[in-house]
Amino acid sequence: MPMISGFAHLAASVLFILALRGLSHPETAQRGLTYGVVGMILAVVTTLYLPTVGSWGLTIVGVLVGGAIGAYIARKIEMTALPQLMAAFHSLVGLAAVLVASAAFSNPEAYGIGTSGDIAIVSLVEMALGVAIGAVTFTGSLIAWGKLQGTLSGKPFTFEGQHALNAALGFVLVTLIVMFCNSESGFLFFLIIMLALLMGVLMIIPIGGADMPVIVSMLNSYSGWAAAGIGFTLHNNLLIVTGALVGASGAILSYIMCKGMNRSFLNVVLGGFGGDAASGGSGDHGDRQAKIGSAEDAAFIMKSAGKVIIVPGYGMAVAQAQHVLREMVDALKEEGVEVKYAIHPVAGRMPGHMNVLLAEANVPYDEVFELEDINRDFAQADVVYVIGANDITNPSAKSDSSSPIYGMPVLDVEKAKTVLFVKRSLGSGYAGIDNPLFYADNTLMLLDDAKKMTENIVKALED
Amino acid sequence: MSDAYYYSEDSTTIQGVDLPVTEIGTSSEIDTLADSATSLAHSAPDNFFITGLTVFILACFVGYYVVWRVTPALHSPLMGITNAISSVIIVGAIIAVGPIEGSGFSKFLGFLAVILASVNIFGGFIITRRMLHMFKKKGA
Numbered sequence: 001m002p003m004i005s006g007f008a009h010l011a012a013s014v015l016f017i018l019a020l021r022g023l024s025h026p027e028t029a030q031r032g033l034t035y036g037v038v039g040m041i042l043a044v045v046t047t048l049y050l051p052t053v054g055s056w057g058l059t060i061v062g063v064l065v066g067g068a069i070g071a072y073i074a075r076k077i078e079m080t081a082l083p084q085l086m087a088a089f090h091s092l093v094g095l096a097a098v099l100v101a102s103a104a105f106s107n108p109e110a111y112g113i114g115t116s117g118d119i120a121i122v123s124l125v126e127m128a129l130g131v132a133i134g135a136v137t138f139t140g141s142l143i144a145w146g147k148l149q150g151t152l153s154g155k156p157f158t159f160e161g162q163h164a165l166n167a168a169l170g171f172v173l174v175t176l177i178v179m180f181c182n183s184e185s186g187f188l189f190f191l192i193i194m195l196a197l198l199m200g201v202l203m204i205i206p207i208g209g210a211d212m213p214v215i216v217s218m219l220n221s222y223s224g225w226a227a228a229g230i231g232f233t234l235h236n237n238l239l240i241v242t243g244a245l246v247g248a249s250g251a252i253l254s255y256i257m258c259k260g261m262n263r264s265f266l267n268v269v270l271g272g273f274g275g276d277a278a279s280g281g282s283g284d285h286g287d288r289q290a291k292i293g294s295a296e297d298a299a300f301i302m303k304s305a306g307k308v309i310i311v312p313g314y315g316m317a318v319a320q321a322q323h324v325l326r327e328m329v330d331a332l333k334e335e336g337v338e339v340k341y342a343i344h345p346v347a348g349r350m351p352g353h354m355n356v357l358l359a360e361a362n363v364p365y366d367e368v369f370e371l372e373d374i375n376r377d378f379a380q381a382d383v384v385y386v387i388g389a390n391d392i393t394n395p396s397a398k399s400d401s402s403s404p405i406y407g408m409p410v411l412d413v414e415k416a417k418t419v420l421f422v423k424r425s426l427g428s429g430y431a432g433i434d435n436p437l438f439y440a441d442n443t444l445m446l447l448d449d450a451k452k453m454t455e456n457i458v459k460a461l462e463d
Numbered sequence: 464m465s466d467a468y469y470y471s472e473d474s475t476t477i478q479g480v481d482l483p484v485t486e487i488g489t490s491s492e493i494d495t496l497a498d499s500a501t502s503l504a505h506s507a508p509d510n511f512f513i514t515g516l517t518v519f520i521l522a523c524f525v526g527y528y529v530v531w532r533v534t535p536a537l538h539s540p541l542m543g544i545t546n547a548i549s550s551v552i553i554v555g556a557i558i559a560v561g562p563i564e565g566s567g568f569s570k571f572l573g574f575l576a577v578i579l580a581s582v583n584i585f586g587g588f589i590i591t592r593r594m595l596h597m598f599k600k601k602g603a
Contacts, residue, residue, distance in 0.1 A: 066581025
């Protein structure tokens with residue numbers, strides 16, 4: 001039996017790798033998902049047949065209860081709430097890691113890692129690390145969830161001596177882990193958990209809402225490292241492989257998001273970015289006035305255009321405007337207009353957020369392009385329709401070296417003949433930076449809620 | 464690796480092999496030594512850390528190359544899938560719940576972990592399926 005379950009776990013590891021591999025293209029993605037599900041079933045079933053696992057009753061009850069809850073949430077949730085759902089899911093992985101490590105600590109015999117009070121030191125180190133990462137993931141994800149859901153303010157929460165406090169707590173945590181490994185004291189184990197829980201909160205509160213794509217990816221990565229840590233404790237290669245895959249995946253996503261903002265990971269994690277009103281950047285746009293247009297103007301301009309590029313942002317998600325946007329595009333296509341969508345890597349609140357929302361509105365994925373694939377097309381476009389995005393179109397990222405977002409890759413929307421910019425007011429974006437695009441000669445500001453404005457444009461197009 | 468689950472792998476007992484040799488007297492001690500020798504021969508427990516680390520590092524590389532090939536359009540489904548598979552931690556939870564005798568506390572913790580991990584597994588796979596179903600080609 002151990003041979004069989006060993007092979008089964010190896011097979012599950014391979015299936016998980018193939019699952020991620022499938023995501024390289026939308027056409028193979030479904031098959032990838034199937035591999036993932038089969039791998040999971042294989043892992044769970046062979047574990048049930050391990051000789052130490054005598055009773056199945058509680059496990060089956062647990063799977064049914066948890067499965068029902070998970071299935072219900074996943075079916076009911078709105079796609080716009082995806083980022084907070086992911087954060088919530090990551091918190092559960094973190095908590096599960098804490099629970100499993102605690103179970104292993106209180107009953108090491110079941111895992112074959114020694115007897116209570118006499119656990120191998122290597123196992124203690126792994127256990128302590130696994131439980132600490134799990135606890136940080138748990139509370140950190142809860143805070144991220146609150147910020148994304150709007151339960152907590154999305155503004156960075158900073159105070160004097162914050163970094164010093166975090167560093168000191170980190171030092172205390174390491175000390176506790178060392179002491180725990182020498183003494184195997186249950187009290188110290190408890191202290192490690194409590195301190196790590198606190199650190200999870202402190203790490204995420206200084207980070208602003210718009211940096212959440214990095215944070216959600218980072219917590220994704222942490223949940224993987226926590227699983228790998230538990231894998232080391234339990235001497236289970238499947239957990240180690242899966243944890244490493246997930247950890248690597250989250251780390252790469254964080255890297256891509258940081259690059260999309262031209263910021264270092266450290267700069268994001270230290271927090272405090274955004275939320276401060278109008279810091280830096282030249283707020284000086286002379287006497288130039290923004291031109292304000294109406295839905296009818298916009299409809300007329302787009303109807304007579306040859307090529308239109310749509311640039312969606314988080315505002316589209318907030319306003320739930322993706323469906324009416326698709327209607328607008330359909331109406332334009334009937335007029336013979338060529339329409340494409342341009343997605344910036346950090347548009348939205350999680351990696352790939354905009355792609356999912358557009359897909360939800362039945363926009364075919366071959367009309368949707370990433371920044372590097374479409375940036376040259378703006379010069380040939382007649383109209384760019386910016387809906388709910390701001391900083392990712394700000395040309396001062398290219399020209400103004402005093403701007404906080406200087407060097408960030410942006411969509412070259414100003415090169416189009418006309419820019420239609422849907423926005424609720426002329427206020428600045430999350431970074432508190434003025435966008436000179438608002439005052440450019442070829443920009444027409446459409447001041448309204450993204451959904452309402454687009455609805456009005458659709459009406460005007462139909463008339 | 465799953466033999467790890469039922470052979471004793473306590474490294475302190477194994478270190479005992481060379482330390483208290485002079486004191487060996489009782490048969491139970493000899494039995495213990497015999498046991499640990501068997502377990503040493505079967506699964507080389509002291510080396511699990513090295514084996515595990517090897518597996519871990521190699522898997523990081525595999526993850527690195529595989530994830531870079533994921534198309535940016537599917538980064539949200541990628542998160543959904545990784546979330547679901549990281550809940551393979553349920554394997555550890557099942558082992559905690561499983562023993563027929565043994566501490567009720569660790570069973571209870573394991574039970575809670577089974578529930579949480581199941582929420583994630585079902586939730587993660589189903590939300591990913593929902594997302595992937597939406598991605599369609601032109602004219603499809």
